[in-house]
Amino acid sequence: MSYPEVYDARYQKWSLDTLPFLPEEFRYEVIPEVKKQFEIVKRLLTREDVDTIYICTDSGREGEYIYRLVDQMAGVPAEKIRKRVWIDSQTEEEIRRGVAEAKDWSAYRNLAAAAYLRAKEDYLMGINFSRVLTLRYGAALASFLQQRYTVVSVGRVMTCVLGMVVRRENEIRVFRKTVFYRIFGQFELSGQRFFGEWRAEKGSAYEGFPGLYKNNGFLKKEDAEAFRQNLTAALPGTATLLKNEKKKEVKRPPLLYNLAELQNDCARRFKISPDQTLKVAQELYEKKLVTYPRTDARVLSSAVAKEIQKNLSGLTRVQAVGGFAQEVLSNGSYKGIAKTRYTDDKQITDHYALIPTGQGLGALPGLTPLSAQIYEMIARRFLAVFYPPAVYEKRSLELLFGREHFFAGIRSLVEEGWLKVSGEKKQKDKEEKEKEEEGEAENSGTAALAAALAAAKKGAAVEVKGFDLREGETSPPKRYTSGSMILAMENAGQLIEDEELRSQIKGSGIGTSATRAEILKKLVNNKYLALNGKTQIITPTQLGELIVEAVNLSMPPLLRPELTASWEKGLTMVQQGEISEADYMAKLRDFVARRTGLAAGQSASYKLREAFEASRQYYPAVTEKRRAVRRKGGSK
Structure with missing residues (x-):
């Protein structure tokens, strides 16, 4: 899409006088990097x-856009027949089916x-909001940060x-931790040991203390230690079993991967960015090993x-x-x-969901170790759904x-079920053991x-046997993390308090599976x-x-x-034919014009100064660097 100065040279200079910028017809141009291929x-x-x-092109909104732009810029004669091939994998069989069943491109007009x-x-939004906020606050930001200029993108x-991300960081900063001390008893039954956590129930010496x-810890270590010593003084002794309830817990295999879930798991397991995960998934797709990666679905179609x-x-x-x-x-x-x-x-x-095709296996030996691991993850998640649930026995x-x-609480695995194929059991056992040692989880029973x-x-x-x-x-x-951020974007509707609006945008989220990694990047x-490249923490x-x-101002x-x-919901409604393109565009123009006008008519740089001063304590290295620059005479 052409920049505003292509429409009129007066837009070259950023000025409040030329905002809002709302062209009637939008212009496009072929960028130099692809000019040769375009021709x-x-x-x-x-x-x-x-x-x-x-x-x-890719079977999705962005793939449709790419072809339509090429068609538009190439001036393809209207009388030519255009058929849309819609496929979910690049296997020969799927491509042949897609060609045979291709519909006229008019079917994808919405x-x-x-x-x-x-x-x-x-x-x-990008052009108007970036320009108006830069004009209003860019100079102040540049001054605060000792930069020549600052663009507010x-x-x-x-x-x-x-x-x-900023909201989460502020929540962490205002958080004040509470340290507490808990007492655990070590018990033995028929030679088998387990631990139990003390609570101040009715009749306890500390009831109402x-x-x-809460009712399971002390705010002062000395109080907890005094209690532990009192308990220990009563040993040796036995406890009476007041309750021994058994329940069966059935854990079904998780749903199949979509791109967001895969990106989250890869960030957690391999500490790689969503962008890296998408590149690997795209590579596996192009080598016919997996189905289309940019999907939001976690289920199969009936076909x-x-x-x-x-x-x-x-x-x-x-x-x-193969054995599974x-x-x-x-x-x-x-x-x-x-x-x-x-x-x-x-x-x-x-x-439908991201699954292995069972084809393209000749490419497996040439995969990098990371790509091979991710392919195996996808294959194991797929195979797991054909296995029975894992069954646990839980005792309270x-x-x-x-x-x-x-x-x-004692939790014992009775039937392994899908866990034997998923590859997750070993990792989960390790995590549960660590939590158990910290007194944060149930006993993992033998x-x-x-x-x-x-x-x-x-x-x-x-x-x-004793007390800890x-x-x-x-x-x-x-x-x-980069992975949990992708999931948060996909499930952003959960952050909305208004129940009616939350239900309206259910399944929409912010961004799309095709764009979220790029936005983060x-x-x-x-x-x-x-x-952080090692931890993927943002x-x-x-x-x-x-x-x-x-922006908040x-x-x-x-x-x-x-x-x-x-x-995003509105775009989905256009796609489904529920509202017209003209109605959507009218609302968009009105929103951009109103918001740009409001921002242009105010300036609150003094409040931005307050925010800058408040933030300095969290960025001491940056503040010291600016002082050094000033000592050297103000050069960048």
Whole structure:
């Protein structure tokens, strides 16, 4: 999309007098980097001996937009037939099906309208809001940060994401932790040990004690230690088993991967960015190994479910997971997949979940170790849905020692089910063990402990081996990682308090599976966010914080998911033919004009100064660097 100065030279200089910029007709141009390739494609599309064009761009909104722009700029004659190929994988079979079933491109007119509107929306908001906020606050920001100039870059989705990160950082800063001390009893039954946590129940010596944290900890260590010593003085002794309740917990396999879930898991397991994950997924797709990666769905379509045996048959030749695929084929568990929660046509818009095709296996030896690991993750998640649930036995115990009550939860795996194929059990066992050692989780029970508890009756005597004092503390909200940020964008509707609006945008989120990683990358490149490459934790920069403050002073709705997600919902409605392109555009123009006018008519640089002063304590290294620059005479 052409910059404003292409429309008129007077837009070259940024000025409040030329805002808002709302062209009637939007102009486009071919960028120099692709000019040569564009000319090749243009010659092919406009050849006189070509009467039919098959459109094979990515099957989605952005793919539709790319072809329509090329067609528009190439001046393809209207009389040529254009057919849209819509495929979910690049296997030969799927491509042949897509070509055979290709529809006239007019069937995708609404999708194209939504694509053009999305681009115009981002363009108008970006151009107008960035210019007006830069003109109002850029000089002040440059002065604060000792820079020659500062551009305030604003985007419909980008600024909302930046606001989410800054908001989380402020929550962490105002958080005040509480340290507390808990008492755990060590108990033994038939030679099997487990721990139980003390609580100040009715009848306890500490019932109503003001120095308690909730009812299971002490605010002062000396109080906790005195209590522990009193308990220890009563040893040796036994506790009475007051409660021994058994429940069965059934854990079904998780839904299949969509792009957001894959990006989150890869950030957690491999510490890579969403952008890196998308590149690997795209590579696997182009090598025919997996289906279309830019999908929001986590289920299969009924049509795919009918043919799923083909995917499974191919996977039998993959060393890491072949045995599981063969087992599924042998026991026939795949035959009922269409009737499970893993198949649902209503949950699918453009594409079904990201799954292995079972083809393209000749490319496996040439994959990098990371790409091979991610392919295996996708394959294991896929195979897991054909396995039965994992079944746990959960025991809830209550023990009485003197006047004091202790509570324990013991969780034992009875049937491994899908956990044996997922590859997650080992990691989960490790995490649970670490939490157990910190007194934060249930006991992970062995078969011997489960047997001992099964035989224990209410009122049984349980040997007490000792008491531990453990320190704990309340935790602040967690910072976003690159992966959890992608999920937060996908589920941004959950952050909206208004129930009616939340229900309206359910499933929309902010951004799309195709754009979220790029938006995050842009915020990092603009130095509004800092991304730790080792941990993938995201934090705001001082510049990022101040830009959020500037936006908050002039157009606060831009920081809220409600606005961004409602526009995304509007695009979906255009795509589905529920509202017209003209209606959407009229609302967009009105919004941009009003918000630009409001921002142009105010200036609150003094408030921005207050925000800058308040933020300095969190960026001491940056502040010291500016002092050094001033000492050297003010040169950058």
